[in-house]
Amino acid sequence: MGKIEDAIQQKEFKDPFNKAVVNLLYTHSYLVTSQNSLFKPYDISPEQYNVLRILRGQNGKPTTVSSIQDRMLNKMSNASRLVEKLKLKGWVKRTECPSDRRQVDVLITDEGLELLKTLEKLVEESNIRVVNLEVEEAIQLNELLDKLRG
Amino acid sequence: MGKIEDAIQQKEFKDPFNKAVVNLLYTHSYLVTSQNSLFKPYDISPEQYNVLRILRGQNGKPTTVSSIQDRMLNKMSNASRLVEKLKLKGWVKRTECPSDRRQVDVLITDEGLELLKTLEKLVEESNIRVVNLEVEEAIQLNELLDKLRG
């Protein structure tokens, strides 16, 4: 029984909206815990992985730090520091943008692409396992989440 | 248009399960951002608030650190340090448990209860506003999330 009431030992909630917020926070923790253990052996965090995915999505075009920030799952995160970590591990390159020297062009390296290819397969398989829903239910969940934020 | 594809500028997903994971991570960030700004003026974080709520749920009975940990939304969090922060602000008291000196009894103070009363009202109202769903949809979302983790 995966009911949220049991999981956090809270008998009742003010209303379904308040329950949904708590349920989302708890489910987030469930997902992130699973992701962390998946990424652990590869010396990369889920957030760093997400940045690599954004960079590859640009198909070889360099991307600025602020453009990465815009696409991140957590808008309050810090793309600048994540890029720095990725650079230290050789998965991205950072060059000054010639047309606007305030900007920094970030590009995924071949090593980064290689790592991403390996990880992406693992993540995709793991997500299917970790989300214990039927296809129709997953679609419905996406619709509800999109509307929730609306 | 609150669609996740637009929000993070990603055109397509491998499947509805993978999309749901991304959607949940993004929605979590949306919720937490809102919570943070709500709590900011009161010098308390959402996590600390959650610990206060757990303590009040015990109806005056003291609660051990590990019992708090069990009820937290994020099981990987660190109840010991959160309790320490709350103690510094005078919202909880910490006493050695007489029957087992390894344990620590944590008790919410009157100031803590007072703060909680104020905050809870704000949080409950905010959650209703922030979750842009009908009652039936919120119920459905809770069911899907419970099943997802199942």
Add this chain to the structure above:
DNA sequence: GAATTATAAATGTATATACAAATAATGTAA
């Protein structure tokens, strides 16, 4: 009862989030 094992809590360290402030380069208006 001494040695071992188990449990509760605290601590150490790395990563990330949250948000303000600093720095640097560009754009614009006087």
Add this chain to the structure above:
DNA sequence: TTACATTATTTGTATATACATTTATAATTC
């Protein structure tokens, strides 16, 4: 062109998560 505002990025600092380790106490097994 100087002054001012805007934008891109970095940096500073506090909080929290993640996970391993340490410390203290209690329970157990020999």
